[in-house]
Amino acid sequence: MKLTYPHMGEAYIAAKAMFDDLGIESIIPPFSTQSTLRLGAKESPESVCLPFKIMLGNYVRSIEEGADTIVITGSCGPCRFGYYGPLQKLILEDMGYDVDMIILDPPREGINKFFQNIKKLSGGESHKSFKVFLSAYKVCEQIDKLNEIQYFVRPRAKDKAKINSIMHRFRSQVLYAKGSKEISDLIEKTMDQLLTLDIDMEMKPIKIGIIGEIYTIIDPFSNLNAEDRLGDMGAEVHRSMTVRDWAENNLIKPLKREKPYKLEKELSKPYLPVLIGGHTQQCIGHAVNYARSGYDGLIQIYPMSCMPEIVSRSILPQIEKDYGIPILYLIVDEQTGEAGYQTRLEAFYDYVENRRRRQSSSKQAQST
Numbered sequence: 001m002k003l004t005y006p007h008m009g010e011a012y013i014a015a016k017a018m019f020d021d022l023g024i025e026s027i028i029p030p031f032s033t034q035s036t037l038r039l040g041a042k043e044s045p046e047s048v049c050l051p052f053k054i055m056l057g058n059y060v061r062s063i064e065e066g067a068d069t070i071v072i073t074g075s076c077g078p079c080r081f082g083y084y085g086p087l088q089k090l091i092l093e094d095m096g097y098d099v100d101m102i103i104l105d106p107p108r109e110g111i112n113k114f115f116q117n118i119k120k121l122s123g124g125e126s127h128k129s130f131k132v133f134l135s136a137y138k139v140c141e142q143i144d145k146l147n148e149i150q151y152f153v154r155p156r157a158k159d160k161a162k163i164n165s166i167m168h169r170f171r172s173q174v175l176y177a178k179g180s181k182e183i184s185d186l187i188e189k190t191m192d193q194l195l196t197l198d199i200d201m202e203m204k205p206i207k208i209g210i211i212g213e214i215y216t217i218i219d220p221f222s223n224l225n226a227e228d229r230l231g232d233m234g235a236e237v238h239r240s241m242t243v244r245d246w247a248e249n250n251l252i253k254p255l256k257r258e259k260p261y262k263l264e265k266e267l268s269k270p271y272l273p274v275l276i277g278g279h280t281q282q283c284i285g286h287a288v289n290y291a292r293s294g295y296d297g298l299i300q301i302y303p304m305s306c307m308p309e310i311v312s313r314s315i316l317p318q319i320e321k322d323y324g325i326p327i328l329y330l331i332v333d334e335q336t337g338e339a340g341y342q343t344r345l346e347a348f349y350d351y352v353e354n355r356r357r358r359q360s361s362s363k364q365a366q367s368t
């Protein structure tokens with residue numbers, strides 16, 4: 001069995017750690033590019049959302065490199081994600097690829113089926129797979145820390161090229177690291193390198209929270225590296241959802257019989273008291289949380305035709321009004337042009353920065 005899985009930001013690092021520890025050969029698809037997206041878009045229904053197209057392109061690239069089994073997570077929620085796996089399998093069959101597809105539905109949607117799939121993946125040793133899963137989860141926690149360091153260092157770093165070179169080296173080396181131990185050590189080493197960079201500790205960058213559809217905010221290819229672009233302009237960003245956060249809420253909490261996304265659901269209640277699919281309640285909850293925590297602006301990113309995030313988009317202007325926080329709305333698909341995207345980010349950055357400067361000078365004037 002040669003496994004593969006689609007790209008979604010740094011998820012491939014935790015997946016690699018897990019399959020290496022289980023002794024299963026896995027093929028990481030080549031990093032997504034415009035040609036991966038073109039390939040996926042050509043074979044996908046035209047109006048389906050962007051992640052579907054990128055993922056399909058990833059599968060084909062991995063199959064070309066010898067993969068025969070695809071592992072993806074599933075869902076029964078009221079949005080298209082529930083039919084990604086079955087529909088992608090049919091498309092691959094039409095394209096002449098005979099591959100097995102293991103869809104890992106979260107435990108809350110059938111605990112027996114979840115464990116059957118885990119057993120299938122671990123060759124019957126489900127107790128071993130649980131230990132391995134915990135090590136992979138630790139890797140996800142470290143990746144979050146690594147990102148938090150980047151969010152802090154990037155706007156303040158005197159030489160931003162050094163961050164790019166450290167991160168570039170990390171992404172190349174992690175492909176050759178074997179198992180969770182080597183991967184963890186490499187992440188630690190990379191964090192240390194970032195922390196030794198020369199930074200301006202006096203700087204007080206504007207703070208921008210990134211909210212929206214989970215795939216497009218986590219996956220840098222699909223959001224055209226929004227985090228790095230904003231950091232390079234001088235903003236400290238924070239992303240509301242991560243792979244660790246997804247695993248915690250969808251895998252760990254249901255097993256412990258705890259309610260997932262408690263805070264986000266609580267905060268979104270006045271605007272959206274019911275689950276409507278995707279991560280709409282989380283998006284609204286995060287927006288409120290960022291606004292209450294003193295963030296200067298928010299950016300919502302979502303794919304064209306994403307049903308849950310269109311609903312968030314219609315609610316967020318009310319949060320803008322209630323909390324006086326500016327929000328930029330970015331829709332991405334295969335037609336998204338880099339120049340227009342960059343211009344919108346720069347304009348938003350300038351607007352938020354000027355706004356904060358004006359607010360602090362008027363506060364100073366009032367106090368004198």
Ligand code: SF4
Pocket residue numbers: 049050051079080081213214215278279303305306307308309
């Ligand atoms: S949340 Fe949006 S983008 Fe993601 S699968 Fe559902 S409809 Fe598609």
